[in-house]
Amino acid sequence: MDQPRPVPAPNPRTEPYWAACGRGELALQRCAGCARYVHFPEPACPYCGGTDLPYETVGGRGTVHTFSVVHRSFLPGFEPPYVVAWIDLPEGARVFGDVTGCPPETVRIGMAVEVCFDDLEDFGPIPHWRPAS
Numbered sequence: 001m002d003q004p005r006p007v008p009a010p011n012p013r014t015e016p017y018w019a020a021c022g023r024g025e026l027a028l029q030r031c032a033g034c035a036r037y038v039h040f041p042e043p044a045c046p047y048c049g050g051t052d053l054p055y056e057t058v059g060g061r062g063t064v065h066t067f068s069v070v071h072r073s074f075l076p077g078f079e080p081p082y083v084v085a086w087i088d089l090p091e092g093a094r095v096f097g098d099v100t101g102c103p104p105e106t107v108r109i110g111m112a113v114e115v116c117f118d119d120l121e122d123f124g125p126i127p128h129w130r131p132a133s
Helices: 015-022
Strands: 026-030 055-058 061-070 082-088 094-099 112-120 124-131
Touching: 015 026, 015 055, 015 124, 061 094
Parallel strands: 094 124
Antiparallel strands: 026 055, 061 082, 061 112, 082 094, 112 124
């Protein structure tokens, strides 16, 4: 029997991210000091050390910067093969996620992708990346 995928555990730092996902939006921390985006959520900006990191909605389109095709299961709910990737956004951010909606062997560096949200049972919408339409 397949085990369910682990459910995220939002905390005060990540709650705005998950709330945006619930609205079908992708939101990232953006440092008020240096204006750089921060992903994954952090208590301080890794670029300038600033601690004022409000969330800002981004467009949700990007290109694959690099990726890996995973061929073995490390966590329940992730059926191999699957693709994990760093995605470059035009806003200047780089985000991490899985690429779905296409065979793993078709994913390429530079491939145009867009965010999509699927409901995770007992949680709600979580982001994935798919080939851009």
